[in-house]
Amino acid sequence: MGELRLMKGNEALAEAAIRAGTDGYFGYPITPQSEVIEYLMAEKPHERTGMVVLQAESEVASINMLYGGGGTGKKVMTSSSSPGISLMQEGLSYMAGGEIPCIVANIVRGGPGLGDIQPAQSDYFQSVKGGGHGDYRLPVLAPASVQEMSDFVPIAYELAFKYRTPVLIVSDGLIGQMMEKVELFDQMPRLTDEEINEKYPWGTNGKPKGQERRILTSLDLDPHKLEKHNFKLQEKYRTIEENEVQYELIDCEDAEYIIVAYGSSARISQKAVQLAREEGIKVGILRPITLWPFPKNAIDELVVGGVKGFLSVEMSAGQMVEDVKLTVRERTKVDHFGRYGGVIHSPEEVLEALKSKIIGG
Amino acid sequence: MSDIAIVDIIKPENLVYEKTKLMTDKTLSYCPGCGHGTAHRLMMEVVGELGQENDTVGVAPVGCSVLAYEFMNVDMQEAAHGRAPAVATAIKRLWPGKMVFTYQGDGDLAAIGTAETIHACNRGEQIVIVFINNGIYGMTGGQMAPTTLPQMKTSTSPYGRDIQTMGNPLKITELVAQLPGTYYVTRQSVQSPAAARKAKRAIKKAFQNQLDGKPGLSFVEIVSNCNSGWKMEPVQSNEWMEENMFPYYQLGDIKVDGKLL
Incomplete structure (x- = not known):
């Protein structure tokens, strides 16, 4: 330890x-x-x-x-x-x-x-x-x-x-x-x-003896070359999307409703889930650990599994909810709840929003 | 002489000058008559003469010399506009044994990058800054620079720089010389062989200071021409520079060994 x-x-x-x-x-x-x-x-x-x-x-x-x-x-x-x-x-x-x-x-x-x-x-x-x-x-x-x-x-x-x-x-x-x-x-x-020179031969820390110099730049005035560079970047982003998604599922096994929340909102939502379950509402949390790449597949599996609605809980006017909607594609209900401008929502507020916007909404 | 063929003359024993080894074979992108090429060459001669080819990292700016890394045959990074001194700061702090320099124009160093310039100088970063001052934004097509002279016409001061509304030309070199963090501050030019030789001595002194671990930053301004931006023939632009730029930006050392002259 x-x-x-x-x-x-x-x-x-x-x-x-x-x-x-x-x-x-x-x-x-x-x-x-x-x-x-x-x-x-x-x-x-x-x-x-x-x-x-x-x-x-x-x-x-x-x-x-x-x-x-x-x-x-x-x-x-x-x-x-x-x-x-x-x-x-x-x-x-x-x-x-x-x-x-x-x-x-x-x-x-x-x-x-x-x-x-x-x-x-x-x-x-x-x-x-x-x-x-x-x-x-x-x-x-x-x-x-x-x-x-x-x-x-x-x-x-x-x-x-x-x-x-x-x-x-x-x-x-x-x-x-x-x-x-x-x-x-x-x-x-x-x-x-x-070790740095061995692992990262691209590092510009003094041209190695008998080798070509290294250049770090984001400039290429030839649009076709720059497009090629962009293709390479996009390929890299696809690889990251395929391999690096991280998320946590909390109480989702029997959940009929899912709160999608990260960071502090995920912590607050854990208490909201506890309150909800005391009332017999089966709700779980999908906590994205990587915000990008976004856990699209995890959400998709929950939709396919029959989840009745998603509430995106964020301390914002509703930003991540757009990515949840893009993934759910209107197959089930999606809404947002959150206090913002520096105000932190309470677990009770989260539960109330779940009831009014998703369950009863 | 007419009986002797060129091939008979070009022999190693007759060699008095050769292409700078640390300049690449890439054709310079600068306008014919511009001082940038000479400044590049002098710097790369110095790096070579000091035996630092494998231990030097350069930082290129945004401006006409944005592609300096295409011509200088050492490890190079291309910085965002004005940020070269911050970029160089980290390289030197993390690789204190390497020689680190920035190469910046007047818009880059004295307008958008003023904060980075002043603070790198004030912290006394052990780097070399080579500052090319041609009083204009060359790359973007001849707009007014912080160093544009009063009444000088540019594309954004088409009736001449009105100091009442457009401010005064900034003598940033005198400004940084006031900071305790600068060890060597000088202003040079490269428009003639004699001037270039003097400038090379200054550049060498600046790099030698860094190599010797002298406490502080070495700052070399090179007052240069921009015949295209000034809309002049190259020779005429150098004459105009001597007549108009030099009286305002006076050549010579300003601070040596940490002491103002």
Whole structure:
């Protein structure tokens, strides 16, 4: 058993970054995720593993530091919250185009605009539909506990390097700020420069003797060549869709109704399911762990299995519900419930919405 | 002389100059008469002379030199517009033993990338920034740059730059020289063999500083021409540069060994 600690979600993310063998963290403070860089600065990871931590002048600089560092084959990571993540969209698009691995954690807060500093899930569209310009997708992991804030870091690196892509960890201010027991995984060694060169020969860290130089760019002025590059990217996205979907089914064996919820909403919905079952309503939860690729097949199987309705519970005005609808294709009832703008729904509200919008609706 | 064939002259013992080894064979995409090609060559000569071919990472900008990575035969990354100093910061921090440089134009470095430029300089990142200042946006077709001179005509200042409404030309090189994080700041040009030789010495000093682990960033501005954007013949553009750009952007060292001159 790993080391047990009581930690905030943001702290667990930071500790996991050190333990996952991150080479460089580049970040900029923003509520409700500032504990990440505060923890890292206090922890002196340079002394523990040699990891570099740098406070950048902006989120724009942070994401471009990831471009530079990730482009050399190093493990790099940043974290921010919604307005800061908006500033990073240019960089994410460039990194998707240049196929540069990295982790970007978004501790989502209420929006639009400066919004507020309370938890929200209203960055779903931005996370799974692109965010920046151009045809690209990013794998998105959605932790629902402090434990997963830690566990998902090495998983995200694995995906990032396997597919040479930025990977998003999309959490929210509730999970970032709350304290839970977490079992930390053991320290993983940082790769040596020689190991990096062996594993990632594309890394631009100095032309190897007697070999061609390496170039990292997202530019190709020849439209036919750029289309070919896009074909390659799309092929990669199809592979990810086929192989990397992750989800959890909770109480779905006998369920007549399904709540689709991720992150904090999945936690709240667990209590709503308990209340519903006390009243004899058979309801379960499908929790997407990867928001993209979206667990379409799992939803499809539930539809085929005779589920009478789906309620997408999100702390947003209804974003993920569009993907649920696209999958269900009007074969059964789908609706959305959620408080937003930083307001967190209660289990009672979720149960009430299930009754009014799906069961009685 | 007329009796001697060319093949008799081209012999190793007569060789005084050869193609820069660290320039690729790709034809330069720059307009004939432009200073970019000379600046590229000088930098790659320096990297070669310092024996850093296998230990150098360059960062190209957005602008005319967006394709610099096609010509410079070292490992290269192409950065988003203005972000090269942030990109280079991480490369150097994560590979402190490597030589890292950015190559940026005036729009890239002194307009959209001002924050990244100032903060990389202020942190004293041990990188080299080579800044090509031709007072115009060349690649997009000759629009006004932060360094465009007063009354200078561009496609977005067609009646000349009115400093009352369009601001003053930004002397960002003098600005970064004020920051404790810069170790060497100089302004050069490459329009003549004599100027190019001086510029090469400056570039070499900048890279040598990094190689020696000198504390701080080395910043080399090269005032250059843009004959196409300025709508002039190449020779005329160099004369115009000497008469108009040099009085405003005065050549020479501004800060050496961490001390303002």
